[in-house]
Amino acid sequence: MLETIMxxxxxxxxxxxxxxxxxxxxxxxxxxxTNGKVDQPYGHTKKLFMVLPVxxxxxxxxxxxxxxxxxxxxxxxDFARYAAFHLGEGSSPIFSQDxxxxxxxxEGSFEFAKGWKxxxxxxxEGKAFMHTGSNTLxxxxxxxxxxxxxxxxxxxxxxxxxxxxxxxxxxxxxxxxHL
Numbered sequence: 815m816l817e818t819i820m821x822x823x824x825x826x827x828x829x830x831x832x833x834x835x836x837x838x839x840x841x842x843x844x845x846x847x848t849n850g851k852v853d854q855p856y857g858h859t860k861k862l863f864m865v866l867p868v869x870x871x872x873x874x875x876x877x878x879x880x881x882x883x884x885x886x887x888x889x890x891x892d893f894a895r896y897a898a899f900h901l902g903e904g905s906s907p908i909f910s911q912d913x914x915x916x917x918x919x920x921e922g923s924f925e926f927a928k929g930w931k932x933x934x935x936x937x938x939e940g941k942a943f944m945h946t947g948s949n950t951l952x953x954x955x956x957x958x959x960x961x962x963x964x965x966x967x968x969x970x971x972x973x974x975x976x977x978x979x980x981x982x983x984x985x986x987x988x989x990x991x992h993l
Contacts, residue, residue: 824882833892835907836899840889843881845870845951855971857951865972868951876949884947890969893956897965900943900958918943918960937993938962946978953977957985964993 817824825843833841846854847870856867857874868874876885888896900918902911909917917928918941925931930943938959946955950973958965966988968981 828886832908833888836892836895838888838892838895840887840892842887844885844887845874846887847874855952857949858972859951860974860976874951884949887952890967893954893967893969894965897956897958897967900956901960901963901965903963935959937989938964946981948973948977950974953981955981955985957989959993962993964989966992 816822816827820827829841832838845857847856848854849869849871856870858865858867860866875881876883878885899906899908900914902914906914918930918932920927920932925933927943930945933942933944934940935942938961940961941959943958943960944956946953948954951971953970953973954968955978956965956967966985968984968988970977970980972980
């Protein structure tokens with residue numbers, strides 16, 4: 815929809831309106847690696863009890879038709895910048911606090927906001943926002959506890975249940991260590 819209205823590819827829109835203002839210099843689209851090079855992590859899959867790397871192209875990410883729903887990659891540092899933005903840290907070049915509140919507001923009686931699962935957690939002392947993403951070869955998770963001014967992010971170059979478990983364990987460690 816935005817591509818049509820703005821007459822720009824979504825990659826350009828995200829780069830200009832989100833990545834650059836937040837200083838997310840590592841952010842890009844599709845798999846971060848290059849076929850035949852060891853320049854960035856490769857995604858991994860399991861076949862016959864073996865964990866194997868998958869060449870970035872043509873099958874190392876979601877098909878182009880669904881890429882706008884999750885073909886973004888970035889470093890853990892840039893993912894943390896994105897988390898800080900959602901905490902309202904500093905002055906945002908993108909949204910006011912009111913704009914962020916709209917993004918985090920539940921839709922009716924559902925546990926979901928605009929892109930976020932909204933749940934109550936004791937460690938968060940109230941609301942916590944969570945989002946996960948996977949293309950089956952990579953996994954990412956972000957938790958935000960606005961009442962504690964705390965966020966935690968985890969990334970893994972292995973999707974599926976194993977990637978979820980590893981990232982979930984990392985988040986639990988961060989919560990225990992810092993809260």
